[in-house]
């Protein structure tokens with residue numbers, strides 16, 4: 574009989590895989606094989622009709638990393654300026670740390686050992702079901718990649734801001750225009766090991782049985 578999972582391990586992995594920005598080790602190279610291992614595991618994720626239309630562009634060339642980081646920064650700066658104004662006027666608390674960490678990522682993205690851009694063949698067109706099917710057939714694999722990375726001591730951070738300049742990123746990397754980039758994550762060994770569960774709404778508050786709670 575297969576051993577049951579050790580919930581201490583699986584729950585810790587699932588509840589403490591955070592967006593790693595400040596704790597990315599910029600000085601330790603990440604072997605390509607390790608990234609491929611994570612992708613191999615990620616490809617066990619579900620996909621509509623098991624079509625596996627995901628493709629993974631791994632960038633570890635410094636010139637290309639600089640190009641991507643420049644696109645990211647170009648999108649990040651106006652975005653964060655708007656966010657900071659919105660937070661100032663709304664009085665929301667607890668977002669300062671995320672902004673600090675996001676500023677940091679934007680400033681060092683060109684220095685990370687590698688960046689992974691998960692893609693899907695095709696474009697997200699059609700009705701709600703088709704669009705859900707399109708993204709639903711690639712995004713679970715992206716999260717699996719991040720979990721597999723974390724299990725191997727690698728930090729990642731889900732980002733989408735460079736997609737504002739997806740055409741420029743496509744040109745930079747030779748990605749065909751029939752392919753959709755869905756995210757961009759830095760990949761680096763993380764420093765320290767004190768990852769904690771993040772703050773989330775209570776499950777009881779957001780779970781409705783037998784219909785929508787009015």
Ligand SMILES: Cc1cc2nc3c(=O)[nH]c(=O)nc-3n(C[C@H](O)[C@H](O)[C@H](O)COP(=O)(O)O)c2cc1C
Nearest residue numbers: 590591592593671675678730731732733734735771
């Ligand atoms: C769809 C999506 C887009 C995101 N885009 C960015 C981004 O462009 N830049 C960034 O620094 N973080 C980005 N994040 C990371 C979130 O800010 C992060 O997951 C959230 O603050 C929760 O933090 P935690 O993952 O550490 O719990 C994104 C996350 C998701 C799921």
